[in-house]
Structures are given as structure tokens and as C-alpha cells.
Amino acid sequence: MTRLSGATRGAVALLVALAALLAVPTTSAIARAHTDAEAPADFVALRTVDPTILQEMRYITPHNFVGEPIDGYRQPICILTRPAARALHKAQAKLLRQGYTLKVYDCYRPQRAVNHFVRWAEDLNDQSTKGEFYPDVDKTRLFEDGYIAEKSGHSRGSTMDLTLVKLPATPTRPYVPGEPLVPCHAPRQQRFPDNSVDMGTGFDCFDTLAHTLDPRIQGEQRANRLLLKSTLEDLGFVNLAEEWWHYTLKPEPYPDTYFDFPVSAESLSRRR
Template identity: 70%
Template structure:
């Protein structure tokens, strides 16, 4: 039998030892992703009729990339918030409208991604659409970006109205010409929602819910959304016509970081 040279034998022994340590050492194992508390649910399990057009798992948003923590295009909310949306939806369906959500629970890692993007003043790929008139150095001071978001507490969502029957929304084409988010509806990025005067995530004072320049049909649509949600306990953020929080919040002081994924709420009903 051929004897293994001592140097080779030493290498083999060292490799075997390292393998054993790697397999057995708890620190070497991947840390499991946190799961949502039982009070969180997928909105579709409470109301499958509410349209979901989640923007942050994809690249058509103000950071021009899929956002950290969005592993699936899914609306996750605290159960009371989801149930209140369901009540509002029932009333709106009778009037020929549906709610449509763009974003719901948002993990802290996504907020951190927004902050990194806002601090990178050289990255202005989306300026022509999302903040044409705002200097990027002003995004924090003007309140468009913050290091904490109510979305991370689970009772806040971004949403709009769609007139039924809902038409399909043309998908974003990478590299397409960007149009200001406050351009006339026929010119800006196509969306099957009603005309609210600006697109979603428009960093502009025209997005303020009660901006006096918003009149006519656009004003009627904003008021319809606010009245429908206000009747069920939602409070609007005055600077963003699409942003609503269900009150009282279940977790008013907790900023969660579990990923937006079905497994985060698996088994929650």
C-alpha cells in the first residue's frame, strides 16, 4: 500500500478539521430571516379583490432598482389595517372603484436603502420622473426621505383608486424616456388608476393632498380616496395623497425588518 506523504497527510487532516468546524460551528450557519409577528397578514388573505401593484420589488421606482428586503411583490399589513382596508374596499366596489396598493409594510433594510440612495448625490437616474424640481440635497430637509418610516410598523400603506373594470398597466420598459410625475396623466408613466394629479412617489408639492392647484376631477378623486379610508380609521399624511396609516397602530414604536415574502407570514390568517 502506498503511504501518503506526511505533508499531504497534514493538508488532508487540516482540510477535514476545517470542514468539520464549518459544519458544526453555529456561527458559520446562515442566520435565519426574522418572521413577522402573528399580528401580520398578507392582504390577499383578507381581501383578494384589492389590486396589488407593488413598486419596490422592481426597478421602476425612484432608486431605479429592486429595493432591499422586497423578495416578492406582496402587501403585508397588521391584521386590523388589512381588515379596515377590506371594509373600505366593499364600499368602493359598490361605487365602481377598487383600491390599489403600491406599498404596504416596508422593512427597515428598505428604508436604509432609500437613505443610501438619497446620500449618493451623483445618482440622479430617476430625477426626470420622480423629483424634477427638487434638488437631491434637499430630500432629507424637505421630508421626502427619512431614516425611519411608519411603513416599517405595519399599519401604513401607499394606495390609490382604480375605476372598474380595471385596465392592465403597461409594464415599465428599462431605458424608456422618463416623464415628470406631475405631467398630464396621458403623458406620464401609464397607470390604470384614476387621475390624482401626480403619479405615485412624486417628490413635489403638487403631491400634497390639499394643494390648491389640484382641482376638478383630480380633487374629486383625492377626496373620494380620503373619505373612503377616513371612514374606516385611516389618517392621511398631508404631504402625500397616497399615504395612509390605520389608527390606532398595533406597533406604534416598533420598526420591523423581516423581508417582504410569503414565508414571513406563512400560516397567519
């Protein structure tokens, strides 16, 4: 059994409380309901495997590149296959000893959410989020450049988007709809605040600067990316080179299956 110092145990207790606070849904954050479906038996809520990992589920809020809550997200919870959740738990144990915690932005993603992304990308008149999420990319190139696709590894259940937060963690302030947008690759003190360590860009930044090993990212920003990368790769995760936040556990339990059950506790509790 891993033994933690008194200071680390205190930080873990604070993380559990903070994670519970961040998981409380608000009326404005609830996505629209769709047809019910059940998750397979080996999908779990990450919180039941590791309650200390922070969860800031962006797609149930309007603070994402679409600019509105995404179809299929009914509750702000991270759902993963059990092997992926257990591997994240091991990564968290290593990082806690170094004074960090993981924070997930997205985990399992239903196909209906991916379809929502595609509809948004095809609507070239909707440029409302360009100022933050794709300031230097023409929206006509989102498919060609690989930022949007009709299928996502997230829908297979073993992929997640995540970052590192230095302990002790403080909550990220809520996004205020309509507030001025700042490019996702702007200096950290200028872009939307995030309690994450500085990774050089914000989450979901459609820009080559978000490529994990982009040579323009140096110093502390590169060290932060490499800490996340090395910790996860040691436990069987594979990084998507174009996104510093994107990791998939290999081998995947469902390498060829794209699920569409909603992101909700009910999707797990209704199983027999």
C-alpha cells in the same frame, strides 16, 4: 352581509383574476435576499383578507425613485397588520359599490428597505430617476424637505400607499428599464401610464403638487383624492398631508416598533 349587483360581482371576479396576475413575480423583479426573520403573528397577507384589492408592488421592480429593486422585497405581496387589512377590506366593499377598486403600491416596508432609500439619497451622483420622480427638487434637499427619512411608518405595519382604479380594471403595462422619463406631475396622458384614476401626479412624486389638498389640484383630480380620503378616514385611517397616496390606520398595534422581516410569504409561513 353586503349584497352586490350582478355587474359588480362580475367586476369582483375580474379583480381577483387580475390581482393574481399582477402578483406573479418575474426574474427581473426579485430583490436581493437578506437575513431571514419572522413576522409577528398578527401580520397577514392582504390577499388572504381581501383578494379583490389590486396589488402593484412598486419596490420589487426597478420602476421606483431609486431605479432598482429595493432591499427586503422578495415577493410582490402586500403585508399588513390584521386590523389594517380588515379596515381596507371594509373600504373596498364601499368602493366596489361605487364602481372603484383600491390598488396598493406599498404596504409593510422592512427597515432594510428604508436604509436602502437613505443610501440612495446620500449618493448625490445618482440622478438617474430625477426626470420622473423629483424633476423640480434638488437631491440635496430630499432629507430636509421630508421626502426621505431614516425611519418610516410603513415599517410598523399599518401604513400603506394606495390609489383608486375605475372598474372594469385593466393592467398597467410593465415599465421598460431605460425608457424616457416623464415628470410625475405632467398631464396624465404624458406621464408613465397607470390604471389609477387621475390623482394629479404619479405615485411617489417628490413635489408639493402631491400634497393631498394642494389648491392647484382641482376638478376631477381633487374629487378623486377626496373620494379616497373620505372613504379611508371614515374607517380610521389618517392621511399624510404631503402624500395623497399615504395612509395609516390609527390607533396602530405597533406605534413604536420598526420591523425588518422581508416582504415574502415565507416571513408569514415560518411562524409557529
